[in-house]
Amino acid sequence: MTEAPAAAPRLHSSRMDVGDLLRRVIEGDQRAWDELVGRFGGLVWSIARGYRLGTLTDDVVQTVWLRLAENCDRIRDPERLAAWLATTTRNEALRVATKQAKLRSVSDLPERADASASSLDEIVTDDDTLHHVLHGFALLPASDQELLRLLCTVPPLDYATIGQMLGRPIGSIGPSRDRALAKLKKLLPPGLDDRHPRSSGKDDAK
């Protein structure tokens, strides 16, 4: 693969819309592809991580990007690429999870995925507030976790997409969100707000 020259004018500009990037990808522009990975890599990862697939998470994510690579000339509505990627990620993750569950039920095959390990058990942060929020999040029922994960992605997903992904009516997303957040608040230590240290810096994904 040839390295892209350093001067890549304006690709990172937010004015370059997804449709333009996809067109460049089809023409063979690796930098445009890298920009897509930069914009949506966190989204795909965060959704895949919700399904506790252990090391298989990497394979799921890679499959999603390969799917985009093979479909880059078939994306009809570039503005909905986030929704396409999110849905593809969820479908692929559920496919793997279902298959793993079946295999486990019949055999002693060596497992790559450790289904008992929560993704969140592996992650650490020094920031007190973030730590408490993650701890509380990990205690929520899986369905609440799944919903909240979809609600806080960068870039954000609209309620219609989230409803479709979860097989729930769009009108139920708002109320479910409120209930899940109420549960999360109850799991946070009192007075957390007072101690919140100016969130340890810049938000990565912005």
Add this chain to the structure above:
Amino acid sequence: MTHEPIDFSDDSTDDPRDVDDQPTPNDDDLLDVLGHALRVADPVPGNVLDGARAAFAWRTIDTELAELVFDSSQESSDVRAEAAKRQITFRAPGVEIEVTVVENGTRRLVGQLVPPAMLTVELAGDDEVRSAESDQFGRFTFDAVEPGPVRLVVLGADGTPIVQTEWILF
């Protein structure tokens, strides 16, 4: 992105009315913090991003794509005994590729082209391509298939791809 002011206090206890339609700013802040926490504590690993960037090399334009139309591992029927013998069917206009995945310590793919044809079939992983010849019945086999996303590519007599399956984790 700014999260301040952060007020996680549960003020909903004083107000039993539901807040269904009006998420409080408080809720938005909490979601912001949660999203931030997930991203800070669980960033995309470098090797995953590298893989995503490298997927560019596999982009395909204008090639007939055989879509996954059946996967026994996703059927709810209680075929536990057959779980380690997964049946998968890909379909493109005019051709089907049926694959049986046998898990027996290693993973073996036994494939069948429908209609039968003697052709070269490639098994492409994202860093290795293997090939096999289908026999007069359209059957082909790959042994010891490694984990990770792969796709099957059927080559015509002139060596150009006729049809390829979508990527899949076998």
